[in-house]
Amino acid sequence: MKNIYLPKLAEIKEIIQETVDTKTVRLTIDNGSIFFLPGQFGEFSFIGEGESTFGFSSSPLRKEYFEFSFRSSGRATTGINGLNPGDKLAFRGPYGNHFDTSKMKGKDLVFIGGGIGMAPVKSILEYCLDERADYGKITVLYGARSVGDLLYKTIFEDWRKYKNTDVVITVDPGGETPDWTEKVGFVPTILEQLPLKGENTIAVVCGPPIMIKFALKSLEEKMGFDKGDIITTLENRMKCGLGKCGRCNVGSVYVCKDGPVFTAKEIESLPDDF
Amino acid sequence: MANIDEKLQKIARDLLESKEVSLIIGYTGGSHPQRMRPVFITKPEDVGRLSFNRHSVQDLAVFLKKQEVKKFGRIGIVVKGCDEKALNVLMQEYQVSRENIKIIGVECNGVIRQDLADKGETDLSENTVYDKCLMCGEHTPILHDYLIECADPQISMSGDIKPFAKIEELDSMSSEEKDVFWEKEFDKCIKCYACRQACPLCYCSRCIVEKNVPQWIDTNFGKIGNAQWNLIRAYHLAGRCIGCGECERACPVNIPLMLINGKMARSIHDLFGYKSGLDVDAKPVFGVFSESDFNDFIK
Amino acid sequence: MEEKYFEISAEDLKKFVDSMIKDNFEIIAPMDRDGDTFYGKIGKFDDANLDILLPKMSYKEYLLPKTETLFEYSFSGVDIDIKDGIESVEGKNRKRVIFGGRPCDAAAGPIMEKVFNWGYKDDFFNERFKNLTIVSIACEKPDDYCFCAEMQLSPESSHGSDLLLKKTGDKYSAVVVNDKGLELIASYLNLFKEIAKDEFPPDKDWKKIFEIEKAKSFLDKNFKHNYFQDRFLSCIGCGICTYTCPTCHCFDIQDEGDMKKGKRIRNWDSCQFAIFTLHTSGHNPRNTQGDRYRQRLMHKFKIYSEKFDKYLCVGCGRCSRNCPQDINIKEVVKDLTELASA
Numbered sequence: 001m002k003n004i005y006l007p008k009l010a011e012i013k014e015i016i017q018e019t020v021d022t023k024t025v026r027l028t029i030d031n032g033s034i035f036f037l038p039g040q041f042g043e044f045s046f047i048g049e050g051e052s053t054f055g056f057s058s059s060p061l062r063k064e065y066f067e068f069s070f071r072s073s074g075r076a077t078t079g080i081n082g083l084n085p086g087d088k089l090a091f092r093g094p095y096g097n098h099f100d101t102s103k104m105k106g107k108d109l110v111f112i113g114g115g116i117g118m119a120p121v122k123s124i125l126e127y128c129l130d131e132r133a134d135y136g137k138i139t140v141l142y143g144a145r146s147v148g149d150l151l152y153k154t155i156f157e158d159w160r161k162y163k164n165t166d167v168v169i170t171v172d173p174g175g176e177t178p179d180w181t182e183k184v185g186f187v188p189t190i191l192e193q194l195p196l197k198g199e200n201t202i203a204v205v206c207g208p209p210i211m212i213k214f215a216l217k218s219l220e221e222k223m224g225f226d227k228g229d230i231i232t233t234l235e236n237r238m239k240c241g242l243g244k245c246g247r248c249n250v251g252s253v254y255v256c257k258d259g260p261v262f263t264a265k266e267i268e269s270l271p272d273d274f
Numbered sequence: 275m276a277n278i279d280e281k282l283q284k285i286a287r288d289l290l291e292s293k294e295v296s297l298i299i300g301y302t303g304g305s306h307p308q309r310m311r312p313v314f315i316t317k318p319e320d321v322g323r324l325s326f327n328r329h330s331v332q333d334l335a336v337f338l339k340k341q342e343v344k345k346f347g348r349i350g351i352v353v354k355g356c357d358e359k360a361l362n363v364l365m366q367e368y369q370v371s372r373e374n375i376k377i378i379g380v381e382c383n384g385v386i387r388q389d390l391a392d393k394g395e396t397d398l399s400e401n402t403v404y405d406k407c408l409m410c411g412e413h414t415p416i417l418h419d420y421l422i423e424c425a426d427p428q429i430s431m432s433g434d435i436k437p438f439a440k441i442e443e444l445d446s447m448s449s450e451e452k453d454v455f456w457e458k459e460f461d462k463c464i465k466c467y468a469c470r471q472a473c474p475l476c477y478c479s480r481c482i483v484e485k486n487v488p489q490w491i492d493t494n495f496g497k498i499g500n501a502q503w504n505l506i507r508a509y510h511l512a513g514r515c516i517g518c519g520e521c522e523r524a525c526p527v528n529i530p531l532m533l534i535n536g537k538m539a540r541s542i543h544d545l546f547g548y549k550s551g552l553d554v555d556a557k558p559v560f561g562v563f564s565e566s567d568f569n570d571f572i573k
Numbered sequence: 574m575e576e577k578y579f580e581i582s583a584e585d586l587k588k589f590v591d592s593m594i595k596d597n598f599e600i601i602a603p604m605d606r607d608g609d610t611f612y613g614k615i616g617k618f619d620d621a622n623l624d625i626l627l628p629k630m631s632y633k634e635y636l637l638p639k640t641e642t643l644f645e646y647s648f649s650g651v652d653i654d655i656k657d658g659i660e661s662v663e664g665k666n667r668k669r670v671i672f673g674g675r676p677c678d679a680a681a682g683p684i685m686e687k688v689f690n691w692g693y694k695d696d697f698f699n700e701r702f703k704n705l706t707i708v709s710i711a712c713e714k715p716d717d718y719c720f721c722a723e724m725q726l727s728p729e730s731s732h733g734s735d736l737l738l739k740k741t742g743d744k745y746s747a748v749v750v751n752d753k754g755l756e757l758i759a760s761y762l763n764l765f766k767e768i769a770k771d772e773f774p775p776d777k778d779w780k781k782i783f784e785i786e787k788a789k790s791f792l793d794k795n796f797k798h799n800y801f802q803d804r805f806l807s808c809i810g811c812g813i814c815t816y817t818c819p820t821c822h823c824f825d826i827q828d829e830g831d832m833k834k835g836k837r838i839r840n841w842d843s844c845q846f847a848i849f850t851l852h853t854s855g856h857n858p859r860n861t862q863g864d865r866y867r868q869r870l871m872h873k874f875k876i877y878s879e880k881f882d883k884y885l886c887v888g889c890g891r892c893s894r895n896c897p898q899d900i901n902i903k904e905v906v907k908d909l910t911e912l913a914s915a
Contacts, residue, residue: 001659001662001663001696001699001700002659002694002696003643003644003657003658003659003696003697004693004694004695004696005643005644005826005837005839006643006644006655006657006659007655009653009655045828047646047653047655047828047835047837048646048648048828048830048831048832048835049828050486050826050827050828050837051826051828073853073854074486074487074853075486075487075488075489077853078487086651087651088651088652088653090653209856235852236850236858237849237850237851237852239824239825239826240824240826242692242693242695243688243691243692243693244688244689244691244693244695244822244824245823245824245825245826245839245842246822246823246824246842246844246872247823247842247844247849247850249868249871249872249876250858251796251871251876252875252876252879252880254880257691257692271796271797272796272797273796273858273859273864273868274858304899304901305717305718305893305899305901305904306717309899310899311807311898311899311900312807312898312899313807314803314806314807332897332898336809337806337807337809340806340809340862341861342802342806342861342862342863343806389608389609392894464630464639464816464841465639465840465841466811466812466813466815466816466841466843467811467812467846468811468812468813468816468897471809471810471811471812472809472811472897480848484848489827489829492829493825493827493829493838493840494640494827494829494838494840495639495640495840495841496640499640520897523897524811524813524897526629526630526813526816526817526895527611527629527630528606528607528608528609528629
């Protein structure tokens with residue numbers, strides 16, 4: 001008999017305060033390692049305060065740790081927020097499907113992230129950067145409401161070091177600081193200004209629903225992307241992550257098991273239940 | 275009976291045609307002849323579905339807390355005397371405003387218990403109605419814009435049946451005995467929270483059981499979790515419960531919830547001389563204090 | 574194994590049950606309580622009410638308890654000790670028999686089993702299910718709320734039962750469906766008389782009033798149909814339909830305890846609650862009760878059937894009987910089939 005709900009313990013190696021209310025937690029698993037793919041997620045918990053669902057935000061090829069980013073808001077995240085390096089976190093996973101890198105190989109890639117939605121994008125982005133030679137031109141477009149709301153600020157420069165890689169960072173109008181030197185404008189607006197075409201290019205889009213909605217519109221209608229070449233993730237509320245507890249149904253899919261990664265084409269066929 | 279339905283339908287048609295309301299909440303025939311169910315009428319041509327009889331058990335005031343219903347703005351609602359008391363409390367507590375509501379009062383001499391009706395009971399008597407009907411002091415709704423007289427005769431009371439006799443029985447028990455009694459009753463609880471959902475006065479947008487930073491109420495079905503839930507609900511209804519009995523009727527595991535709520539209502543009356551739902555202009559009993567309040571009631 | 578057929582007199586059936594109780598079997602049967610009937614542990618055969626059509630609640634809790642401890646934890650400094658809860662279900666139900674349930678309730682087990690073994694195997698469920706023995710009694714008179722025939726079952730279906738009894742006059746005909754059933758009666762074989770297959774009363778022809786496939790075809794194409802919002806305006810979101818349902822299995826996972834020790838539990842939950850899908854951001858994909866009742870219909874008649882074949886409903890009608898606002902699922906599904914043809 002096996003208990004599929006039993007977590008493993010992971011030790012917190014490092015905590016990065018990304019913004020006022022978001023942190024990135026880097027972990028190593030006690031007595032072992034985990035194998036995951038970009039796009040997959042896990043159930044993380046400070047035991048006693050309940051589990052939360054987060055996508056991995058690190059590249060699985062960087063073996064020294066695995067990480068997730070979270071915003072402190074509910075009971076479980078408040079629990080995790082109180083932890084320090086050296087403390088133990090419980091973890092189950094990885095669960096769900098993943099970005100299909102075999103479809104991305106040899107193609108140009110554009111990664112579009114908004115706010116904390118950049119977390120799963122970062123995982124697949126860094127995975128592709130780690131295997132840089134396998135892919136064509138890489139464009140990263142990351143936006144947040146304000147400079148203070150941007151995650152991963154310290155690693156933008158790392159991404160820029162790679163060959164044939166453009167990194168565009170933007171904040172919503174009014175969210176800039178006096179010394180801000182990057183772009184100002186909403187993600188879909190900036191996206192349309194980029195020299196991108198739908199041919200031979202795969203787009204990965206994650207962020208708040210409103211951003212996804214308009215970014216998809218720009219990609220499909222103005223930039224000629226095929227719906228099958230746009231990949232995004234759904235973020236439904238989950239509990240078990242195992243296709244049992246029943247709360248992440250959208251149409252006939254369980255987001256936790258059939259997803260969370262879907263193409264825009266697949267999403268189009270789903271009812272408006274997310 | 276037909277007479278009642280015709281009157282109801284005429285009132286509803288007039289209200290909808292004159293656009294005084296955009297929705298009428300009333301009763302219509304249900305799954306079988308001894309069941310009635312709520313119906314929502316928005317078009318004058320549909321008023322023929324409205325009906326009322328001794329099986330109209332639901333307290334329709336419960337729907338006024340639903341966002342989907344609130345959207346209709348001005349609403350006409352069919353109420354019995356007991357149900358109308360819920361409207362009064364909702365108005366006292368600023369949940370419903372008098373201008374937005376047209377009260378179609380129906381005089382009522384009792385409704386037949388659902389469990390008996392489901393077995394075919396059609397006779398209105400002291401043996402077939404809810405305890406609340408035996409104690410009813412508001413056969414005629416206190417507030418109403420329209421009033422439809424009752425078709426049923428008053429129930430004759432033999433004196434053999436004492437409504438809520440169990441409350442007195444419980445009063446005579448020791449604390450330990452009460453503890454045993456309630457533990458056994460709460461043990462049945464399956465935490466479906468149907469009591470809350472069926473209650474016209476449980477309108478919090480986020481119930482205390484759903485607040486988890488911190489977690490106030492245990493979520494489990496054990497002794498502690500069950501007692502916490504049932505007791506906190508009793509407290510939140512103390513001085514507010516109008517005794518419609520919908521929680522007890524809804525409870526799928528038959529916990530005698532009206533014993534708790536009835537007991538609380540009695541204590542409030544004994545201590546403060548206050549009965550919930552009778553006076554729409556009264557201040558809620560736990561919403562006021564006066565210097566002359568005695569302070570030994572909280573011990 | 575091949576099905577075996579027996580006969581047992583009403584008197585011997587009583588002996589059968591009472592002997593099992595004497596042999597330390599825990600017999601769960603319909604029992605009268607508080608003016609209704611619920612499944613419960615009987616102390617003797619006569620405690621059971623076998624005349625009732627259906628107990629108010631299903632016996633789902635013997636497969637999926639209302640609260641289940643997934644594990645217990647305790648802290649000592651930064652170290653966390655975890656005690657696996659799976660050990661506590663080892664051998665659970667091994668001497669437990671559901672006696673006198675109906676074919677609809679019995680059919681629910683295999684339906685839930687598919688969910689609990691989809692990809693990941695939930696051994697909390699599996700261990701309980703594997704060990705539970707189910708002795709059902711075929712219905713003679715389904716009521717107006719019943720629609721098991723429409724749900725591809727019948728009042729006489731043996732699907733999910735280990736042993737099915739059919740009352741014929743003052744005796745019962747019994748079909749032993751599998752080894753578990755045979756094992757149960759093995760020690761009491763003297764009470765049973767084996768009969769030939771053709772001596773076993775044949776199933777009656779149960780009429781259907783709608784084709785469930787039609788309801789599915791409506792659900793396939795009409796997610797945004799006004800029907801859902803209008804029809805379920807009368808739904809108060811109490812969740813009784815899901816809690817009394819033999820196949821509804823959605824659950825919640827919660828931690829309970831303090832800084833020193835506690836446990837992670839799973840509790841029954843319901844898609845009828847607004848909080849079920851509420852995101853921390855405040856966004857709720859299912860914002861109205863119409864959305865939520867639609868989800869219940871979708872899950873039962875579309876989602877489940879696309880994933881696992883069949884339907885997540887056995888047609889017991891409990892959700893209708895118990896609904897305080899008299900929402901009748903049989904009428905609703907019939908409406909859907911009519912809308913599909915409209």
